[in-house]
Amino acid sequence: MEKLFKKSFTVLLLLVLMSFTIPTTVYICLSPGAKKYHYDRDCRGLGNCTHEIKAVSKGSAEGEYGLELCGWED
Ligand SMILES: [Zn+2]
Numbered sequence: 001m002e003k004l005f006k007k008s009f010t011v012l013l014l015l016v017l018m019s020f021t022i023p024t025t026v027y028i029c030l031s032p033g034a035k036k037y038h039y040d041r042d043c044r045g046l047g048n049c050t051h052e053i054k055a056v057s058k059g060s061a062e063g064e065y066g067l068e069l070c071g072w073e074d
Pocket of ligand 1: 037038039040043044045046070071072073
């Protein structure tokens with residue numbers, strides 16, 4: 001009984017951990033002037049983008065690209 005409890009606890013713990021580590025995908029415009037990232041691929045903020053639109057993790061949009069969340073989507 002105790003073994004079963006430990007097993008389901010471990011599974012539960014893993015699920016919780018995974019929900020924290022799965023990166024959120026956001027969309028960025030690869031324009032040099034871009035300052036925002038977007039949750040919505042069809043966001044009107046991306047409508048102006050004349051460059052390539054790339055899907056990246058939220059962490060890398062903020063960290064590597066130094067972008068912040070689009071004003072239309074807070
Ligand atoms: Zn947006």
